[in-house]
Amino acid sequence: MDLAQKNVVYLGGFGGIGQKVCAELLGRQLKALAVFDLLPNEQLLSEWQSKYPQTQTFYEKVDITKRSDLEAAYKAAAAKMSQFDVVVNGMGLMNDRMLLPTIEINLTGVIHSSLIALDYMDRTKGGQGGQIVNISSVAGLEPTAIMAIYSAAKHGVTAFTRALAHDFYFLRTGVAFVTICPGFTDTSLLHDLGDKTTFDIEAPKVYDRVKRQSAEVCAQNLVKAIELNKNAAVWLLDVGELKQLEMPVMWTPVLQD
Ligand SMILES: NC(=O)c1ccc[n+]([C@@H]2O[C@H](COP(=O)([O-])OP(=O)(O)OC[C@H]3O[C@@H](n4cnc5c(N)ncnc54)[C@H](O)[C@@H]3O)[C@@H](O)[C@H]2O)c1
Incomplete structure (x- = not known):
């Protein structure tokens, strides 16, 4: 996907990874960028507006825990953008000491936001198709002992995103679903x-020794994944690398005769 002249909605765009991805996206000459977030960041917003006036x-x-907030934000964004090409x-x-917010922000929020965005983007409902990119985690691939609740929420994101990427939906809606798993x-x-x-x-000491990547490098790879626009892809973004994962098939349905 060539991002020039595209409309992008980014939820969490002022966060550590989000602001680096937004900067990277703005460098691709987007038509419009809507940043949805809990708190404003006037300084960053005006910096972006003056650096990328086009x-x-x-x-x-x-x-994100309030569906009514999401509905209002998508409605306001739709009034300014002809269509949503990419939603992140x-x-x-x-x-994990905050059980419900962990589930509501990481999982239920992603589900609500994806479903609302899909309604606008779905070709069978007058939309133009596009790409919905959900940020899961390596904790959404492997159970993470010290963060069991976060890990459960992120596994939910991976499963939900992969399920909506099924051809059964994609061939109708034209909306690709992509899973991003940063390390x-x-x-x-x-x-x-x-x-x-x-x-x-x-916590086991091993977690202090895990190699970390910078948010900038993670953002560059995330934008590469968006540009590749591969429906159903699950991308691992770890130690500065971008790798498409082969997901194991552990069960297939046995059909009745
Ligand atoms: N940093 C990592 O090591 C890492 C690893 C794997 C996955 N991730 C995932 O990447 C994404 C970005 O994480 P980050 O490291 O930039 O974290 P961050 O804490 O810097 O940013 C989180 C963003 O989420 C927003 N947010 C939190 N609660 C919200 C709410 N109720 N409503 C709306 N927005 C809300 C914050 O305002 C912020 O913009 C998250 O989904 C995170 O789980 C991060």
Whole structure:
């Protein structure tokens, strides 16, 4: 997908990874960029607006845990953009001491946002097709012992995104669904890990030694994945590399005679 003149909606666009991805996207001469996030970042927004005047960049306030916020933000964005070509669900929370917010921000929020976006983009409903990119995690690929709840939410994101990528839907809607699984990336999400684990017991030391990548490098690979626009792809973005994963098939239905 050539991103020039495309309309992009980015949820969590002021976050550590989100702001690097938005900057990278703006460098591709987008037509418009809608940033949905919990809090505004006036300074960053005006920096982007003056550096990339050819792109209409605007902010909509969204608490992802509130479906009404999402509906209002998509409606406001649709009034400014003729269509949504790419939607990235990139918000997140990693804190297993907060069970419900962990599920509501990482999983239910992604589901609501994807379904609302799909309604606008679905070719059978007058939309133009496009790409919905959901940020899962390596914790959405392998059970992560110290963050069991976050890991469960992220597995949910991976499963939901892969399910909606089925040809059964894609051939009708024209909307590709792509799963992004970053490895450890230097943002505030990883701060104070010890206070955010599932249980208040000392975490295995191995987690302190996991190699981290910068948010910039992660963002560059995320934009590459968007440009490749491969429906159903599950991308691993770890230690500065971008790799499409072969997902194992562990069960197939046995059919009745
Ligand atoms: N940093 C990592 O190591 C890492 C690894 C794998 C996956 N991820 C995932 O990447 C994504 C971005 O993470 P990050 O590292 O940039 O984290 P971050 O904490 O820097 O950013 C999180 C973003 O989510 C937004 N957000 C949080 N709660 C919200 C709410 N209720 N409503 C709306 N927005 C809300 C924040 O405002 C922020 O913009 C997340 O989905 C995260 O789970 C991060």
